[in-house]
Amino acid sequence: MSMIEQWLQGAGLEQYIPAFMQAGLTQQQFIQITIQDYAQYGMTSLQDKQKLFRLITSLKSQGEQQASPSEPRDAPRVLQRQPPQQLQNPNYPNNVPPQQAPQQVQNYQQPQYQQPPQQPAYMQPQQPAQPSAPNTLQGRPNKYTANPTAHPNCPSQIDGRGIPTVNRTVIPTDQQFLDVINQKIRVVMRKRPVNNQEAQFGHKDIMSGDGWNQTSVHEPKVKVDLTKYIEVSTFRYDHVFSEQADNYEVYFYTAKPLINAIFQGKNATCFAYGQTGSGKTWTMMQRETGIYVLAVNDIFHMLQSDPNYSRLRLTVTVSFYEIYGNKLFDLLNNRKILRALEDGKGIVQIFGIYEQEITNIQELLNCIDSGLQSRSVGATGANADSSRSHAILQIQLKAPNKTTHGKISFIDLAGAERASDVQNTDRQTRMEGAEINKSLLALKECIRAMDKGSAHLPFRDSKLTLVLRDSFIKDSKTVMIACCSPTDKSCENTINTLRYASRVKDLMAAGNDRVKVPVIKPNQNVADLILGLTNNDAEVAQQQYQMQINQMKNQGPQNAFQNYGQAMVPQQQQYVPQPVEQPPMQQQYQQPNVYQNNIPEVYREPQRAPSGREDDEMTKTHCEIVEKIYEIEDDITRAHRKQVDQMMASVKEEVALLHQIENNEINIDNWVLKLEQILSSKENAISELRGQIGIFKQKLKEEAELSQSWKKHMK
Numbered sequence: 001m002s003m004i005e006q007w008l009q010g011a012g013l014e015q016y017i018p019a020f021m022q023a024g025l026t027q028q029q030f031i032q033i034t035i036q037d038y039a040q041y042g043m044t045s046l047q048d049k050q051k052l053f054r055l056i057t058s059l060k061s062q063g064e065q066q067a068s069p070s071e072p073r074d075a076p077r078v079l080q081r082q083p084p085q086q087l088q089n090p091n092y093p094n095n096v097p098p099q100q101a102p103q104q105v106q107n108y109q110q111p112q113y114q115q116p117p118q119q120p121a122y123m124q125p126q127q128p129a130q131p132s133a134p135n136t137l138q139g140r141p142n143k144y145t146a147n148p149t150a151h152p153n154c155p156s157q158i159d160g161r162g163i164p165t166v167n168r169t170v171i172p173t174d175q176q177f178l179d180v181i182n183q184k185i186r187v188v189m190r191k192r193p194v195n196n197q198e199a200q201f202g203h204k205d206i207m208s209g210d211g212w213n214q215t216s217v218h219e220p221k222v223k224v225d226l227t228k229y230i231e232v233s234t235f236r237y238d239h240v241f242s243e244q245a246d247n248y249e250v251y252f253y254t255a256k257p258l259i260n261a262i263f264q265g266k267n268a269t270c271f272a273y274g275q276t277g278s279g280k281t282w283t284m285m286q287r288e289t290g291i292y293v294l295a296v297n298d299i300f301h302m303l304q305s306d307p308n309y310s311r312l313r314l315t316v317t318v319s320f321y322e323i324y325g326n327k328l329f330d331l332l333n334n335r336k337i338l339r340a341l342e343d344g345k346g347i348v349q350i351f352g353i354y355e356q357e358i359t360n361i362q363e364l365l366n367c368i369d370s371g372l373q374s375r376s377v378g379a380t381g382a383n384a385d386s387s388r389s390h391a392i393l394q395i396q397l398k399a400p401n402k403t404t405h406g407k408i409s410f411i412d413l414a415g416a417e418r419a420s421d422v423q424n425t426d427r428q429t430r431m432e433g434a435e436i437n438k439s440l441l442a443l444k445e446c447i448r449a450m451d452k453g454s455a456h457l458p459f460r461d462s463k464l465t466l467v468l469r470d471s472f473i474k475d476s477k478t479v480m481i482a483c484c485s486p487t488d489k490s491c492e493n494t495i496n497t498l499r500y501a502s503r504v505k506d507l508m509a510a511g512n513d514r515v516k517v518p519v520i521k522p523n524q525n526v527a528d529l530i531l532g533l534t535n536n537d538a539e540v541a542q543q544q545y546q547m548q549i550n551q552m553k554n555q556g557p558q559n560a561f562q563n564y565g566q567a568m569v570p571q572q573q574q575y576v577p578q579p580v581e582q583p584p585m586q587q588q589y590q591q592p593n594v595y596q597n598n599i600p601e602v603y604r605e606p607q608r609a610p611s612g613r614e615d616d617e618m619t620k621t622h623c624e625i626v627e628k629i630y631e632i633e634d635d636i637t638r639a640h641r642k643q644v645d646q647m648m649a650s651v652k653e654e655v656a657l658l659h660q661i662e663n664n665e666i667n668i669d670n671w672v673l674k675l676e677q678i679l680s681s682k683e684n685a686i687s688e689l690r691g692q693i694g695i696f697k698q699k700l701k702e703e704a705e706l707s708q709s710w711k712k713h714m715k
């Protein structure tokens, strides 16, 4: 049997052997077959095409591994994965010649990492930074290493798309890390992986990051003369997580540092902001590894293991509620409507909220399960889905006298794009949008005021900020996670999310002009891929992605982060979060230099949200009208109820009066007088209600007109 026959048989393609044999191909010719040629050999099924593609690419890559270092420049690249710096085995072959690295990685043995000592992991002394191996890919110097703005530890590979990529997040030095985590407010960005559906529809990943604190969006654009170009917008935050980061890693940088703060009696808040489907719930409330679970796990651990805290006999309570429209619903108590009121001392109390004491993680999970179920019940009612409400999970440390010692709130905010529903044709949707808009604006303003130490805190501007008032005062600590969907389909919303996040904390205003330099410059392939200049690219990208993933699976310590995550979870814990199978990440991989087009890239100045005064004014007026509508609606329902009660009372009175006149128990003059009194009080009640309805209708009209003029303004 010839080699080609053996290969085809091994790949489950034996039915095509006769066709290939008939063609009389040499091995070399067989390896050179392209996708376009497959049909010649009778291949029509996509599955078989994929099998053949994988076979050929794996044969090619085997050939490459045996090839000499002077390999041609454009050979397919292999992503290399390295353990994070802090976990690196000192024997790790850091300075091996790059072309040997993949082999070395294959042979690499999982290092036995030391157990985390008593101190929190992030306080641990760090190994001095290793001078990184010459940054090369397939033996070539990487031009991105010269980037002055990249973090020194930034892994400087470029992926198959030509975008500099990170398959791990840079671990900063102790001091850098402490500087960041000690801030009152931190803003981080998390990019979620491309999902199967996006990949199937051929949507392109247009986000890249430097592995530390900057991210860029490569937005495909077309000029009036129909020339295509890519606009690159770069944003900087306290930290940027790539799609490779799991919840452990996100937790480590975001909520974990807040746990100490709540034990010290402070309030801490962690928000997830972003458009629908960008991973807010995944980050916050994912059942096994949502960061709230990891946080409570640490809280219990500290309560048990730290004598300073076990002495205080603190207990842990959980409450879970939702803000929808301008109403609060208790998710742990059958969606009971709650009222948030400010008491005489200016403290905001949520009256009637259910607080469940928990003693272990399982009890927490039970609470969340029933809360999320309650949330979805609400979602099938008035609001179409959970993205129209803010979900707030509060974990409190309670002293024995039931006062709050410290509190951490996890907030899964409503989908950010809902705020633009103010232009929708349906009034209910518009009003919801206005409420979301108002709360997100107020949230941004409160965090900004807190950051600047400003005396005026506009927390009364929305229900969300009202109930979170404690989170913006004194020594409170806040983390905002801006969640982003990575593909071109979500480009506009992603840029809006990134802008909002930069407005929350204006890192660019810190006098750091480094950010003005674009951090990364994608090469030409990105342009080709993003602009979709070929017909086959989605299919090829899919197939090559599969091949790449398989290669990575067969390689060395690709799970370094799992260890890293596990190392962060203390050994003595009661609860071991189960590994959760994450949906496969779809990376689009393109052979370099397959398509060469001169697509220009345009770098925008660092993004600031436009001041948009006119828009802000309109938004403000709209929010005020919507607020008024809600207020009048409240008044009317109260007045209507009162009027119904009065009617019932007067019906009773009328029945009695009828009885009296029919039985001659009342003289005619008194009867007429009484009847007139009853009728006029009914008339008064009805006309009062009518008056209120008139004002209400007027406000509804104003709202509709404003929405119309908004639409015109946006055009």
Ligand SMILES: Nc1ncnc2c1ncn2[C@@H]1O[C@H](COP(=O)(O)OP(=O)(O)OP(=O)(O)O)[C@@H](O)[C@H]1O
Pocket: 191, 192, 193, 195, 274, 275, 276, 277, 278, 279, 280, 281, 282, 283, 385, 386, 387, 413, 414, 415, 483, 582, 583
């Ligand atoms: N980092 C991630 N890794 C793997 N899958 C993710 C990640 N982030 C999100 N997903 C997946 O993406 C989908 C949408 O995520 P999620 O529900 O968290 O979005 P959301 O922003 O909370 O949306 P909504 O505002 O509609 O509630 C989910 O199916 C989730 O499993």
